[in-house]
Amino acid sequence: LRDNRIELVRSSWHELSINISDVTLSDEGQYTCSLFTMPVKTAKAFLIVLGVPQTPVISGFKGPVNEGVLVELTCTTIGSKPAANIRWFKGDKEIRGELL
Template identity: 75%
Template sequence: ALRDNRIELIRASWHELSISISNVTLTDEGQYTCSLFTMPVKTSKAFLTVLGVPEKPQIFGFTKPVMEGDKMTLTCKTSGSKPAASVRWFKNDKEVKNVVNDQKEDTNGKTFTVTSTMDFQVDRFDDGAALSCRVYHESFNHTPQIAMQVLEVHYTPSVKIIPSNIIPQERQDLTLTCESKGKPVPEPVLWTKDGGELPDPDRMVVNGRILTISVLNKTDNGTYRCEATNAIGQSSADYNLFVH
């Protein structure tokens, strides 16, 4: 008969004999036999399968911040599953398919360690993306365990000039807005005309990212450049002004 402090007899009658097992471990797996001592003895057998619950997954190889264009190799690992757990990667809520999965038997000879490796090249649109490793197992009742990391991507500025008027005319005012996006946030922009300083500071006023040219005339014709710089690099955009 079973003798274990975790095993308790909860009902005993002529018709039924019931036991409970607390703090179930993998060693409790096996065949259990109930015997009725008649002549001859009658028995009934059942095999108890114990699931190994996977440990909370961990992500290795993550760095923050990461530079645009860098290649990242991330590994997700979970141990102690029986049968072996299933591991899947997601970027935001979209599953990533190009992954390599591997499983190895743990030293106890009963459970498994599962690893999943994902390679990808980072671009600026990945900034703020949530990378999650999700572990699925029948012991979780369809709710996976999740490990998550949020990407912080640093990249050179992108620059665009937006004019206030598509067809600039004499004696009008013109506003040129320099839109610059980058991470870290770009420093204040630099405006130039034809490769040099702005020639008429009385009429050409810079306020932050905005260049305002008052009372246009034909001498204002030329190429205006906006340059934006951050710790990663520098970018620029040109606007060719032709005063009608």
């Protein structure tokens, strides 16, 4: 695996580390350390990367709307892992209801 963000660091003859800079969601996965002896010995670690959500975007209207019409506002965010908990508020009061 060739990646300029991953650096091998040898601290001593019995220790080898990797440094991963600018971790991204694609870095998540299983990493294996192997000792090439007879038999080969391995240790495995699973790296879990948490994604920071981007600022939410609201879509569904442009400018004033006429009284009596249906307006659907959609709040969208990407990059969140685990999934973001999206909630709506009018002023400082949370809007509650059933999900459709």
